[in-house]
Amino acid sequence: MPTELPTVGAEMLFNEIRAFRAVIRTGSMTRAAATLHMSQPNISRLVSRLENKTGLALFTRLPGKLVPTLEAHVLFQDVERLFVGLEGLELSVENIRKFGNGRLRIASVPSLSYSLLPKTIARFNALTPDVPISVHTDSTSMVMQWVGSRFCDFGLVSYLDDAAILTQPTDVMVERTFNLEAACILPADHPLRHKTVIRAEMLTGMSFVSMASSDPLRAKVDQAFQPNDKRRLLYDTPHAVTICRMVGLGLGVSIVNPLVAIAADHTGLCIRRFEPSIVFASHVVAPRHRPESRLVTRFLGVMDEVLAEDLAAVNAVMATA
Structure with missing residues (x-):
């Protein structure tokens, strides 16, 4: 009768995986225990329990030395990917707690993604580090679609004539306009x-x-x-x-x-x-009937500052002959 392989599911507890990861990263159970603020016997029990549940021999135990097996190295790669995701999730939760959203998705026409956005993102990052930001660049019509579908939190478009404003998608609104000479x-x-x-x-x-x-x-x-x-x-x-x-x-x-x-x-x-x-009019467009998150509000505030500085720089350059 064939031997039944161990099954791994919800019974593989997070603490066991965490102990295994700490042992691989530090090279010993003693250092892993210190890293996790646990006792060395507790780390040893967690690792042994993980080996029993997986049916894998994860370490070769030699006198005074613990050597990871090939299976341990393979498993560790997946464990690291898991923990990178969990750490990103922790950061996202912290950003949601602080700002009401974990990341920013910005749509923009090329001219503003080249000029206004990079400097704004750099300053915003200095004030609010570790917030993931995605910039999606395309035509005005595509920016409007991305914002209307809520794929992006807001958009920057460089031209909307009166007819375009009147016929824009009902799920998009012009939040603010800045006129540029x-x-x-x-x-x-x-x-x-x-x-x-x-x-x-x-x-x-x-x-x-x-x-x-x-x-x-x-x-x-x-x-x-x-x-x-x-x-x-x-x-x-x-x-x-x-x-x-x-x-x-x-x-x-x-x-x-x-x-x-x-x-x-x-x-x-x-x-x-x-x-x-x-006059070139540029607009910030946002999803209609969706409250502006604290993250978006802060970003647009920084953008207003950068815009004022850039316009002052333009006026200074234009006055120089």
């Missing part, structure tokens, strides 16, 4: 670099790096050059950070979100005020 960017050695204000007619005949034709902000920029638009429209791209890089390399001039411009200033840009003024 568009910046004109030039290569660092551009002939107009000494001007503090760049007017539309000054860019006549110049190579211009545009936003993609599908971008609603493209229409606002193009309108500023009417009715006598004489730019050389050679390049276009959907990403403002790419525009900044192309301008920095001397491929043309452009009009962009000032937050992206100041974030990319190290790439050899000259940032100037533009006339006629073009």
Whole structure:
């Protein structure tokens, strides 16, 4: 008659696994006992009980020495994964206790995930360490979907016209809006670099790096050059950070979100005020009928501080000629 193998289920107690892990990590039952604030005989009993319940010989016992078997090393790998998960769970519980949520999921359009979000996350982490944060970047429509489905706690979008606001999903609301005055960017050695204000007619005949034709902000920029638009429209791209890089390399001039411009200033840009003024409105969108968690409230407070500092930096750079 075949021998029945031991079954392992709820009867494998947590303390037995914890004792086994401590012995492997410290190399002896005496040190494991000190780590867990238990007696050495108690550690020995827990490990023996684990061996009996699993049917595994986990240690070779030599005089004055305890040697883990191959089975012990294999089991230890799974035990470590378990404890890493448990430690993460403890951190999540602590964050929920403090802030009402264990992690942040943020949706954003590319321009704001490149410019505003990284600095905000860095400052938030300094104030509130160990909070996991996931940033999901895509188009405005996808950001709205993620927020509406509550996959993300809130989102950042760079453009919503009046029609879009009126027709936005009923499960998404605009929580706040911040208006940004568009910046004109030039290569660092551009002939107009000494001007503090760049007017539309000054860019006549110049190579211009545009936003993609599908971008609603493209229409606002193009309108500023009417009715006598004489730019050389050679390049276009959907990403403002790419525009900044192309301008920095001397491929043309452009009009962009000032937050992206100041974030990319190290790439050899000259940032100037533009006339006629073009306002880029950015919005924080959140799930409707869902209370804002303390974690989100704190993050948005930090973001407001970073935004104010960045706008001050933009104004200072624009005033320098």
